[in-house]
Amino acid sequence: MPDDTPRPDPDADLVQRAREGDTRAFDQLILKYGDKLYGLIYNMTSNKEDTHDLLQDVFARAYHSLPKFKGRSTFYTWIYQIAINMTLNFLKKRKRRSGLSLNDMESSVQQDPALVESGWESDPERRTNLHELQKRLNEAMQHLSESHRTVVTLFDVQGLPHGEIAEILKVSVGTVRSRLHYAHQQLQTYLQDFWEQRF
Amino acid sequence: MKANDQQLGDLLSLKRHERPPEGYMEDFLREFHMRRREEAMQMGSRTGLWERFTAWLAEPGLAKWAYGAGVAYAAVLAVVVSLPKGQEVDQPSLQPVSHPVVEPLESAAPTQLDELDLRPSSEGKLGEQEF
Incomplete structure (x- = not known):
């Protein structure tokens, strides 16, 4: 049977502080998940400018929605959900607008x-x-x-x-x-x- | 030959090492703060306008109410005047048209007319006209 008890959120403290208006706590969350979310959005869009704008929008949405975040999932799951929903919506709009040519895609890989x-x-x-x-x-x-x-x-x-x-x-x-x-x-x-x- | 699952997995896992350029997140954070400040300023100016309006409404005095009523009246008048007016066309009333067919009366059979006398007047008394 699946365990319904919520997992402890490693970011609970930062989230709580950010909710109380501590912008530095939110900055730490951005720095913690920025790279991963950048990779997620970039692999979905294959465009650096779109990735940058979307990532700004994702964190802005999270920042404004923090008071509504009830902690039923971890912050990490929650922000991934925001990022995926926003990216999928963006891709739908982009497809309607013009359709991305494969030539528009980039392959800017920074090797580790x-x-x-x-x-x-x-x-x-x-x-x-x-x-x-x-x-x-x-x-x-x-x-x-x-x-x-x-x-x-x-x-x-x-x-x-x-x-x-x-x-x-x-x-x-x-x-x-x-x-x-x-x-x-x-x-x-x-x-x-x-x-x-x-x- | 296709790549097998393991090879494909290894290939895709290379993408885990894709990173934004060096120093990207610091610049990103600066831009994030700048956007939030601009947002707050816009919100501030919007709430400032609203606060000024509500403060003005809260001030005592009759003149402003008269002025406000005048503006509201003018706005309503402008809306009424600007409404498009269509020409009213009277629709003809539709009534069934009935033309009863009159059956010819059997009794009204054409009567035989007297034959017209076309003889010259000199030929007989009947054709003469007397004045």
């Missing part, structure tokens, strides 16, 4: 220093392959439907467990798993040509 040290830089050909592969991966991600891209981003890119994704998206764990399975099949097909050429 640990990765650079792990031998990629010493093999320039392999490094070029990796960049090309990531570009193709971003393109393939954009071919997925928004719901499939969301679960791939949350699970494969952000590393969230199935249960948390289900909680954030308000769907069952089974739905998360089946969306992931389908999305992986799609990605494997999109990347097949490239994979055959390079590896």
Whole structure:
């Protein structure tokens, strides 16, 4: 039986202080989750300017909605829900407005220093392959439907467990798993040509 | 050949290392504070206008009420005048038209007219006209 008791929120203290008007506490929450939310939104939109504007809007919404935050979920789940809802709404509007060309997408990957040290830089050909592969991966991600891209981003890119994704998206764990399975099949097909050429 | 689940997972996990540029979050935070300040100023000016209006209403004096009533009257008048007026067209009343077919009376059979006498007057007395 699922445990309905709410998990202790590691951010409860910061949230409480922010609710009482302590802007520094909210700044700490921004610094804590900014990078992760940036990655989430960027992988959904593939556009830096859109990501920046959306992230500003997400934190602004959270800031104004803090008095309504009852603590039934953790702050982390709550702000992820805000970010995903706002990003999905934005994508719907963008699709209606013009439809994003794949040429508009960016592949501005900043490698983690640990990765650079792990031998990629010493093999320039392999490094070029990796960049090309990531570009193709971003393109393939954009071919997925928004719901499939969301679960791939949350699970494969952000590393969230199935249960948390289900909680954030308000769907069952089974739905998360089946969306992931389908999305992986799609990605494997999109990347097949490239994979055959390079590896 | 397709990438298997493990290879795809490894590939996607590389994206975990994507980061916004160095110093991005500090700039982001500065912009966030600037936006909140602008928002507060806008809210302040809006609430300031409202407060001035309510304070003005709270002041004693009859003249302002007369002035307010005049403005309200003018506004209502402007709305009434600006309303589009359509031409009223009288719709003709629809009534069933009945044209009863009159059956010819059997008794009113055409009567035989007397034959007209077209003979010249010189030929007989009947054609003469006397004045």
